[in-house]
Amino acid sequence: MSVVGKVTLILDAFTADDRGVGFAELQRRTGLAKATLHRLSGEMVEARLLDRVDGKFHLSGHLFALGMRASVERSLIEVATPFLEDLYERTHETVHLGRREGAEVVYVAKIGGHRQARAPSRLGGRLPLHATAIGKALLAFAPDPVRGEVLSKPLARLAPRTVTSAELLRRQLDEAAETGLAYEAEESAVGIVCVGAPVLGADDLAVAAISVAGPVTRFQPRKHGAAVRAAAAEIALTLARRSA
Structure with missing residues (x-):
């Protein structure tokens, strides 16, 4: 799977009812290797595609703004x-x-x-x-x-x-x-x-x-x-x- 495919897999793992998803749960939902998910999730936080608050990941406000475009x-x-x-x-x-x-x-x-x-x-x-x-x-x-x-x-x-x-x-x-x-x-x-x-x-x-x-x-x-x-x-x- 390409890097873009893996990033999409991570984004699609979030649901409308989520109030933050921990690393272990995100790994369970995506099926990605721990090292791969750790690297990509960190890069996605830096790119403002994800937010990390109190150890849990959230879809970012920047991502919402992109969607509204x-x-x-x-x-x-x-x-x-x-x-x-x-x-x-x-x-x-x-x-x-x-x-x-x-x-x-x-x-x-x-x-x-x-x-x-x-x-x-x-x-x-x-x-x-x-x-x-x-x-x-x-x-x-x-x-x-x-x-x-x-x-x-x-x-x-x-x-x-x-x-x-x-x-x-x-x-x-x-x-x-x-x-x-x-x-x-x-x-x-x-x-x-x-x-x-x-x-x-x-x-x-x-x-x-x-x-x-x-x-x-x-x-x-x-x-x-x-x-x-x-x-x-x-x-x-x-x-x-x-x-x-």
Whole structure:
């Protein structure tokens, strides 16, 4: 494996929930030799790709700043934020913006107030497409090979109500493709319900998706579906104008 490959392996070993990773744990996650990891981690601290605090490693603020320079992500977040804020003011529930990477949704923005639901989503975190409304919205408007690949593989169960039947998921995706809305009913976590909609590009494929999630005890996803779909359409329209 090349040096770049090993550095990437180290960076990918961190999760959104980490509060610092010790050397032994980092070695376990990467499988790198102790001497190799010791040398590379030291060089990555010097290069400001990692921070080391109290003997534990963290992804650095400099790395975050580099990530925010990615033109696609920055433009998407800048355009979407006002519409996400409007959705939050309308619902007072947790609002997400996400992009697809492989068979997962990556959360690139999240807005929630003091009473936000304990959803499993994390800024920068990932969840399987099939287990979330935002993921289903992305998958329903993904290229056919992507959709086919997800449906052909076992669907991991995150909660008791996670959809693990390919046929049921296929029907949900067909409905989402027809209505422009996808739903989740306690599938990523017990007690959480959600509605999502795709942000479509010129080819009618999803470049991103948005969602609103809340506790099943107070949030009614279908009541807010039209607002979520309209916000996604406005984000898509604004992105199209910027790129024209």
